[in-house]
Amino acid sequence: MQITKSEIKDMTGVITMVVEPADYQEEVQKELRQIRQKANIPGFRPGMVPVGLVKKMYGKGVLADVINKTLGAKLGEYIEAEKLNILGDPLPNEELTPAMDLDNQDTFTFAFDIAVAPEFNAKLDGKSKLTHYTITVTDEMVDNQVKSYASRFGEYVDAEESQEGDVLKGLLKEVGNDANPLQKENAVMHPQYMKDQKIAKLFYGKKLGDVITFNPMKAFDSAVEVGSLLGIKKEEAENLKADFTFELQGITRHKDAAVDGELFAKVYGENNIKEEADFRAKVKAEIEENMAEDSKYKFGLDAKEAILKKMEKVEFPNAFLRRWVLATNKDMTEEQLDKDFDKMLEELKWHLAKDQLMKEFDIKVEKEDVEAYAKEVAKMQFMQYGLMHIDDQYLTNYANEMLKKEDQLRGIVERVAENKIYEALKGVAKIEEKAISHADFGKLFA
Numbered sequence: 001m002q003i004t005k006s007e008i009k010d011m012t013g014v015i016t017m018v019v020e021p022a023d024y025q026e027e028v029q030k031e032l033r034q035i036r037q038k039a040n041i042p043g044f045r046p047g048m049v050p051v052g053l054v055k056k057m058y059g060k061g062v063l064a065d066v067i068n069k070t071l072g073a074k075l076g077e078y079i080e081a082e083k084l085n086i087l088g089d090p091l092p093n094e095e096l097t098p099a100m101d102l103d104n105q106d107t108f109t110f111a112f113d114i115a116v117a118p119e120f121n122a123k124l125d126g127k128s129k130l131t132h133y134t135i136t137v138t139d140e141m142v143d144n145q146v147k148s149y150a151s152r153f154g155e156y157v158d159a160e161e162s163q164e165g166d167v168l169k170g171l172l173k174e175v176g177n178d179a180n181p182l183q184k185e186n187a188v189m190h191p192q193y194m195k196d197q198k199i200a201k202l203f204y205g206k207k208l209g210d211v212i213t214f215n216p217m218k219a220f221d222s223a224v225e226v227g228s229l230l231g232i233k234k235e236e237a238e239n240l241k242a243d244f245t246f247e248l249q250g251i252t253r254h255k256d257a258a259v260d261g262e263l264f265a266k267v268y269g270e271n272n273i274k275e276e277a278d279f280r281a282k283v284k285a286e287i288e289e290n291m292a293e294d295s296k297y298k299f300g301l302d303a304k305e306a307i308l309k310k311m312e313k314v315e316f317p318n319a320f321l322r323r324w325v326l327a328t329n330k331d332m333t334e335e336q337l338d339k340d341f342d343k344m345l346e347e348l349k350w351h352l353a354k355d356q357l358m359k360e361f362d363i364k365v366e367k368e369d370v371e372a373y374a375k376e377v378a379k380m381q382f383m384q385y386g387l388m389h390i391d392d393q394y395l396t397n398y399a400n401e402m403l404k405k406e407d408q409l410r411g412i413v414e415r416v417a418e419n420k421i422y423e424a425l426k427g428v429a430k431i432e433e434k435a436i437s438h439a440d441f442g443k444l445f446a
Contacts, residue, residue, distance in 0.1 A: 001070075003078050011317040012115045014093055015078065017071060019108045024066045031062045060102045071110060085117040087317065087348070088324035115320040122307050122353035123360055124429040130306060131432045132299050135291035135441050137284055145283050150256040153266045159251040162206045164192055169250035172230060175213065175243040182242075184230050189246065195221040203246075212246045269389060291438070298444065300422045303429075304350065307357075311349050321345070358417060361424040369416045370409070374399035377412065 002018035036054045037047050044050075079086060096111035124130075162168060168189040174181040191203040199219040202212050216226045217240055227237035257263045264273040273279050322341065326332055357363070378398045382390050390398075402408045 001074055003074065005082070008116055011087075011118055011315075012113065012320055014096060015075065015090065015112045015114055016096070017074065017110045017112070019067055019070065019110065021106045023070055023074075024063065027066045027070070028059075028062055031066060032058065035062070063102055064100075067108060075112065079114075084114065087115045087117055087321060089328070090114050091320075091324060091327060113320065115317040115324075117352055118314050118316060120311055120314045120352075120356075122310060122356050124303070124306060124310075124425050126428070126430050128306055128429040129432065130299065130302050130425070130429050131434050132426070133295045133434055133436045133441060133444075135288075135295055136435055136437055137287045137291060138438070141287055141438060142280050142284050145287060146259060146280065147256070149267050149283075150259055150263060151254070153257040153263055154255050155257070156252050157255050159253040160207060162248070162251050163204055163253070164200075165254065166191075167252040168203060168246075168248060169252070171245075171247040171249060173245050173247075175245060177242065182230065182232070182240075182244075186249075187229060187246070189229070193225075194219045206248050208248055208251065210248045212248070213243055214246065215243050216240065267389070294441070296419070296422070298441070300418060303422050303425050304418075306429075307353050308346060308349055311353065314349070316345060316348070318345070321348070354417060354421060357421045357424070361421065363417065363420045363424065365413055365416050365420070369420075370403065370412055371396075371399060373416050373419075374402050374412050378402065 001020065001023045002016075004016050006014040006016075032051070032054055035058050036049050036051065039049050039054060040046065041049050041053070075090060079090075090112035091114075093111035093113045098109055100108055156167075159166060168191065170187060170189070171183065171185055172187040173183040189203065191200040194200040196219050199214050202214055206212065216229060217223070217237070220226050220229075223234045223237040223240075226232075226240060227234045230237065230240075232240075257266075259276055259279070261274055264279045265271075267279075268282060273282060318341075321344075322337060325337055325341075325344065326334070375395050378395050379390065382395075403412070
């Protein structure tokens, strides 16, 4: 097969491919023989259909398919051999591609437009200034986490007199409807969630047997909540105007766990933490670990921004890229492309920058790196639900299940690569170490 490439100008060029009989004849004959063996044509036994008839019926289709497959394979091989760093995919050039006449031709010419990546240098240097933040963990942060643990491992107890935060149970009964009053036994009430806090206060300081009169719709201002409270449909609640009485029959209060050895064991397992000071030290170390991850995340954002800033003036073959996006996304409109193109271009820049930096720093993403990071992701997910200390084997199994999903695997591989790039950049950029409060660190994301 004859393959030629035009001179690359403005990052675009044309690859021309001339397909000759020697490139496809053998494969075409092979395909036709397979069809002949399987063809079910009236009047002929399987495998006995005349070759000429098979060729007449299927020859053009087979020829077109074989040529297309051959083009794809050879085009990919050529791009790799020439070390062309192309953007997107080659696109057919209809102007330079003559129409195919499968009846009268045996040699065919195809032309493809290509675009190559621009020259750029994404590597930061000593002139590039980045800040690495160390978030200060205060006694107040430790206090709040200890209180959170005490609350999470607390218990519900019965109380004699209601106060804010209690869960109340009792009989709800409609007022002014003696014939057929709407009522709900064992109704569960959470006054602290009422929109009207003046009405909510009517429920505090009450004892078993006390009766409170109130208007549910005024209290909650939500037909959904009132419907759930009374066990009626939302539409019925919307038309509810009456007051109700609530006869208090039960008061349940959440009691925080004592900060003692029992709590220490529940939080961190039986690891011989006996003193509160040691427990607080463990809590502080845990917070510092989490803050370090937040700091690493911020550093990555800043490093990425600095790299993309270096590439601000790098020109790209936008016309080709727009054509490629439209060709490969059938649902994409010109209007949508206009809206999203700048973001797409930034993502492309970052993709190219990552590829260059991984080669520059000889970064490899190993299987062990991916598995370790997947476990960290799994650990963070469990922590969001208050599950702080999961068995390592369970974490491993959960992470392995995550990695079976292609989209999650791809995302984790990308994040591992990015983290390695950011770590490598610390060795070449000018890094300022800065201590910062948690509150001020949060403001950096505003």
